[in-house]
Amino acid sequence: MTSRDDDDAAARPRFAANLSMLYTDRPFLDRFAAAAADGFTGAEFVSPYEQPAAAVAAALREAGLTQVLFNLPAGDWAAGERGIACLPDRVAEFRDGVQRAIEYAHALGCSRLNCLAGIAPAGVSPAEAESTLVANLQHAAPLLADAGITLLVEAVNTRDVPGFAVPTIADAERLRQRVGSPDLALQYDLYHAQIMHGDLLPTYLRHAEHIQHIQIADHPGRHEPGTGEINYAFLLSALYAAGYTGWIGCEYVPTDPAGPSWLTEIIPTTETARLTETAH
Ligand SMILES: O=C(O)[C@H](O)C(=O)CO
Numbered sequence: 668m669t670s671r672d673d674d675d676a677a678a679r680p681r682f683a684a685n686l687s688m689l690y691t692d693r694p695f696l697d698r699f700a701a702a703a704a705d706g707f708t709g710a711e712f713v714s715p716y717e718q719p720a721a722a723v724a725a726a727l728r729e730a731g732l733t734q735v736l737f738n739l740p741a742g743d744w745a746a747g748e749r750g751i752a753c754l755p756d757r758v759a760e761f762r763d764g765v766q767r768a769i770e771y772a773h774a775l776g777c778s779r780l781n782c783l784a785g786i787a788p789a790g791v792s793p794a795e796a797e798s799t800l801v802a803n804l805q806h807a808a809p810l811l812a813d814a815g816i817t818l819l820v821e822a823v824n825t826r827d828v829p830g831f832a833v834p835t836i837a838d839a840e841r842l843r844q845r846v847g848s849p850d851l852a853l854q855y856d857l858y859h860a861q862i863m864h865g866d867l868l869p870t871y872l873r874h875a876e877h878i879q880h881i882q883i884a885d886h887p888g889r890h891e892p893g894t895g896e897i898n899y900a901f902l903l904s905a906l907y908a909a910g911y912t913g914w915i916g917c918e919y920v921p922t923d924p925a926g927p928s929w930l931t932e933i934i935p936t937t938e939t940a941r942l943t944e945t946a947h
Pocket residue numbers: 712713738821823856859882918
């Protein structure tokens with residue numbers, strides 16, 4: 668497995684709008700067209716399951732977007748759940764969710780699904796939560812691979828989500844190795860990584876071989892690039908110069924009433940790409 672997205676050999680950024688965070692002033696199915704009008708070519712979101720798959724597929728098709736990613740069913744989001752994969756008493760629900768996710772992914776032509784590990788509840792030891800997570804991923808990864816879908820696991824920062832079972836990408840990589848499946852890859856969310864440890868480009872380079880999807884937002888605030896401390900002009904150039912050819916999921920809370928003008932302002936340049944050579 669490599670970090671390269673084999674369906675597109677050209678090293679140029681491709682941006683997917685996260686429709687759970689962007690365009691939230693309109694109904695979910697209307698967000699696809701809004702994203703396309705603003706220049707996004709892909710879509711991702713937390714969960715399509717509240718809508719019939721055919722309705723989501725029609726909105727995607729009419730907008731001319733590629734469905735890049737969504738999550739396996741992640742529990743009761745409104746109640747604060749952020750995945751159920753590490754919960755020992757939810758294994759049957761997790762496994763049902765894998766089948767449901769495959770159906771939606773096929774309807775949407777989506778080839779990546781993210782597993783949110785969840786928050787280990789009080790009364791469950793870290794060892795038991797991790798064994799549950801490992802067994803669930805060992806169950807899901809080959810099923811998805813047979814369906815033509817790559818399973819990803821994402822680290823989420825523990826300031827926003829206290830107790831999240833996979834806090835850093837190094838933890839995600841240890842988990843990937845323990846699962847031992849060639850069909851499990853990593854999702855690298857730069858916002859979460861900035862909060863947990865920073866060192867964003869060297870961290871990418873350390874794990875590049877297994878990273879199949881990247882998400883972005885600035886910090887602090889989780890707003891669009893250009894609003895905080897992360898130098899996305901440099902980073903995006905450097906990621907692609909280092910061989911990443913996948914999608915960039917734009918998973919941020921927008922503040923600019925004019926829309927995503929940063930998309931045309933942050934354009935990777937050969938000058939910043941050159942700097943990656945010294946970043947290893
Ligand atoms: O929280 C995240 O970063 C995940 O990517 C997600 O899907 C929940 O928004």
